[in-house]
Amino acid sequence: MARDDKLKLGTFVYTFGFHPAAWLHPESDVNGANDIAHLANVAKISEAAKLDFMFFADSPAAAIGHPDALARQPTKMNRFEPITAITALSMVTEKLGFVATASTSYYEPYNIARLYASADHISGGRMCWNVVTSDHDETGYNYNREGLDPHADRYARGEEFLDVVFGLWDSFEDDALLLDRENGVYHDKDKLHQLDHKGEHFQVRGPLNIARTPQGRPVIAQAGGSERGRELAARTAEIAFSLASNIDKNAAFYADVKGRMAKYGRNPDDLKIMPGIVVNVGRTREEAEARAQEMVDHMHPEVGLLMLQEFLETDLHGADLDAPFPMDRMPAKAKGSEAMFAEVKEFVEQGHTLRDLITHYARKHTGNGLTGSYMEVADYMQEWFEARAADGFILMFPTLPASLRDFAELVVPELQRRGIFREEYEGSTLRENLGLSWPENRYTLARSAAE
Numbered sequence: 001m002a003r004d005d006k007l008k009l010g011t012f013v014y015t016f017g018f019h020p021a022a023w024l025h026p027e028s029d030v031n032g033a034n035d036i037a038h039l040a041n042v043a044k045i046s047e048a049a050k051l052d053f054m055f056f057a058d059s060p061a062a063a064i065g066h067p068d069a070l071a072r073q074p075t076k077m078n079r080f081e082p083i084t085a086i087t088a089l090s091m092v093t094e095k096l097g098f099v100a101t102a103s104t105s106y107y108e109p110y111n112i113a114r115l116y117a118s119a120d121h122i123s124g125g126r127m128c129w130n131v132v133t134s135d136h137d138e139t140g141y142n143y144n145r146e147g148l149d150p151h152a153d154r155y156a157r158g159e160e161f162l163d164v165v166f167g168l169w170d171s172f173e174d175d176a177l178l179l180d181r182e183n184g185v186y187h188d189k190d191k192l193h194q195l196d197h198k199g200e201h202f203q204v205r206g207p208l209n210i211a212r213t214p215q216g217r218p219v220i221a222q223a224g225g226s227e228r229g230r231e232l233a234a235r236t237a238e239i240a241f242s243l244a245s246n247i248d249k250n251a252a253f254y255a256d257v258k259g260r261m262a263k264y265g266r267n268p269d270d271l272k273i274m275p276g277i278v279v280n281v282g283r284t285r286e287e288a289e290a291r292a293q294e295m296v297d298h299m300h301p302e303v304g305l306l307m308l309q310e311f312l313e314t315d316l317h318g319a320d321l322d323a324p325f326p327m328d329r330m331p332a333k334a335k336g337s338e339a340m341f342a343e344v345k346e347f348v349e350q351g352h353t354l355r356d357l358i359t360h361y362a363r364k365h366t367g368n369g370l371t372g373s374y375m376e377v378a379d380y381m382q383e384w385f386e387a388r389a390a391d392g393f394i395l396m397f398p399t400l401p402a403s404l405r406d407f408a409e410l411v412v413p414e415l416q417r418r419g420i421f422r423e424e425y426e427g428s429t430l431r432e433n434l435g436l437s438w439p440e441n442r443y444t445l446a447r448s449a450a451e
Ligand SMILES: Cc1cc2nc3c(=O)[nH]c(=O)nc-3n(C[C@H](O)[C@H](O)[C@H](O)COP(=O)(O)O)c2cc1C
Pocket: 056, 057, 058, 059, 101, 131, 132, 133, 134, 135, 136, 222, 223, 224, 225, 226, 227, 228, 229, 230, 241, 242, 243, 275, 276, 394
């Protein structure tokens, strides 16, 4: 059914692009990982295309497990810390929003509140925090632990963490700064509040030493798929990322998470559900297929094998690439996308070699490789949007900036022609452009309720 609102779109950022072989692509900038000019270029193309934001996935660790494959796959081995990069990028853009991932397992709430509030001021209200509890084993080793804390413990800490950060962001009320030079009073002391939080995980007195931000507070994003993750999203998130496996599953996820919001007094429109999809687009389907194949051809089998191992959570080391898949190493079920797992299993049962499977998986990577003409890509997005399986998408471009540029030139005008994507930014903050409501300051609310 047609909708009154517009699609929301974000550029997913791994330095060279989402594909593990992106850095080998002749058009990619091989020096880009430590060169802010590369990301500035991606930001400018995203903004010219009127996309909502750039999304920086992150995890505070470099892997060590498979050194040969990792030496051929720089994606997570050499990259900027997101908030640092974003503060620079916000100076060369005006409207584009920025989503930076940071983990509640390894920061303290006061640090996060300060960092994101600062970035929200610096960017003029374009900052979003993607709240993760971290799901990679390797992160814990950098933070005084032997691997990951249990899921329930990470969520318990994460939930309290968010409450503290929200509290700190309310320290100054909206109109607390008087800037009264005549009487020499900078801020209204009655409009600056101490949090005095004493909980199971944190003791934080406050107040935060930075004023309320241009968005009231930065936008909150989350990507938790578990029961606890969905509940936290319904209570606190304004963007929820999901893995796009199929339209029916996403429509169910959409209805489930939005359906949980009423009990927290929230309007379902204040949460945008955005599945991540890998997009290979061309003028024709053949052109898109050829581009996707070109990326696979660039990829070293070691890298493909590592990717497959991570997906299947099995050890394929030493297996013969030119023999059929060793069935004794096939897990009983998937931890990630079930649809993708079913597809891999079916492919294997047809007797294909491990080498073929690596290629096949690399083509489908993440459970939803959308490869097609710009019309087909636009059809897909429109269908999901109108079926309320999505409010928008995180676009995982195989290469940056090449695939982003293709999308901007081919798909964006088509979405605009159909009236489902903006021609111009609606406002100047990310919150305004996403159509999210203003977060009232708790102390101002309490005062007006008492009056
Ligand atoms: C589109 C998308 C992006 C994600 N980005 C990150 C990320 O940057 N860092 C991270 O630690 N986890 C990331 N995740 C993983 C989630 O934070 C979460 O751990 C995962 O979805 C499992 O959820 P659960 O712990 O509630 O089961 C992402 C997930 C999705 C679907």
